[in-house]
Amino acid sequence: MKIELAVLFGGRSVEHEVSVISALQAMENLNREKYHVHPVYIAKTGEMYTGSSLCSMSSYLDIPGMLQTCRQVTFVPDGGNVYLQPVVAAGRHGQSVRIDVAFPITHGTNVEDGALQGYLKTVGIPFVGPDVLASAVGMDKYVMKTMLRDGGFPVLDCVRLMQGESTEDMIRRVEDKMDYPVIVKPVNLGSSVGISKAADREGLEAALETAFTYADVILAERAIAHLREINCSVVGDAWEAVASECEEPFMEDEILSYQDKYMDSGSKGAKGGSSKGMAGLKRKIPADIPSDMREKIRTMAVEAFRCLGLSGVSRIDFMLDCDADALYINEFNTIPGSLAFYLWEPVGTPYKELLDMLISLALKRSRQEADILFSFDTNLLAMNAQGGTKGSKTAKKA
Secondary structure (H helix, E strand, O other), X not given: OOEEEEEEEEOOOOOHHHHHHHHHHHHHHOOOOOEEEEEEEEOOOOOEEEOHHHHOHHHHHHHHHHHHOOEEEEEEEEOOEEEEEEOOEOOEOOOOEEOOEEEEOOOOOOXXXXXXXXXXXXXXOOEOOOOHHHHHHHHOHHHHHHHHHHOOOOOOOEEEEXXXXXXXXXXXXXXXXXXXXXXXXXXXXXXXXXXXXXXXXXXXXXXXXXXXXXXXXXXXXXXXXXXXXXXXXXXXXXXXXXXXXXXXXXXXXXXXXXXXXHHOOOOOOHHHOOOOHHHHOOEXXXXXXXXXXXXXXXXXXXXXXXXXXOOEEEEEEEEEEOOOOEEEEEEEEOOOHHHHHHHHHHHOOOHHHHHHHHHHHHHHHHHHXXXXXXXXXXXXXXXXXXXXXXXXXXXXXX
């Protein structure tokens, strides 16, 4: 019997389009002999839709028209199962289908930061990827840095800045902590959105304004003058995890940009599309680094993955300071673009096999959670029904 698999993508995120590309790549590579795949597109307004047209990249050239051919749906728990159920609107009906596991292939705020994961956990459906807390930690760069530093991992010092502070105070705090140039970035975004480099006070003011366009909380950290970026992926969970090959991405500017990552590949993507997502980025695989550095990065990636309590597949981005010969963890991508499949194929793991591993991990976690007690039977409600609803604070004094 096939596994009923709901693949979720899109969402209210600045990385909405990247998610679509990643999901279509994955759906093309899922083993249809094992899985009955149900695409679930989350519109930028939050509604969820399913339909066969969602699997064609060309459909997204006219999203309103595409959605006219789809059914709006929602997840409904019933009797220990979870169903993908049509939302009855404008006379449109459809059949419910039981879903065994959900596969979020989503990037960015509201969908990768624990919000979507919390929803799936609430309705009671097993899902691929990190749990709620690990998703939130992985998305918040400051919290992630704090946990990694506490775990003994090397990260750059930073200054956390919030909307509501005066620009002058923020600039003073940054200048008190570090010298120029500095990197300024939103605390909870990926795909290099909102990131800029400031060489002086005027540049810092502009960088703050850019970053605050996308987030209420941002970070400033020292810019490494002679930087090499090395990335590595990890798949697994807290019990067992393994590392992929390492890569070195190449950038047109001093910062690896959204343009570098998604719009300059010039190669064909899924079903008539024009982008391979992160798979189309200019990169060298394996990275041209000594074997001892490769093993250091791969070992650190696995240990940091387990430190943050992650599950599924992540991509860990490292920074190599060539002047100081120092290695730092830059950030985690808990649901990486293209699911980082291009880092697994060089070590003998085809994309289909990677997807099978991720779904198996989701079902494994579901079995483990079934052994955990989530309820505690008491007669508290009956006691309150007899004595009112004021609770223990109203108990009579002896």
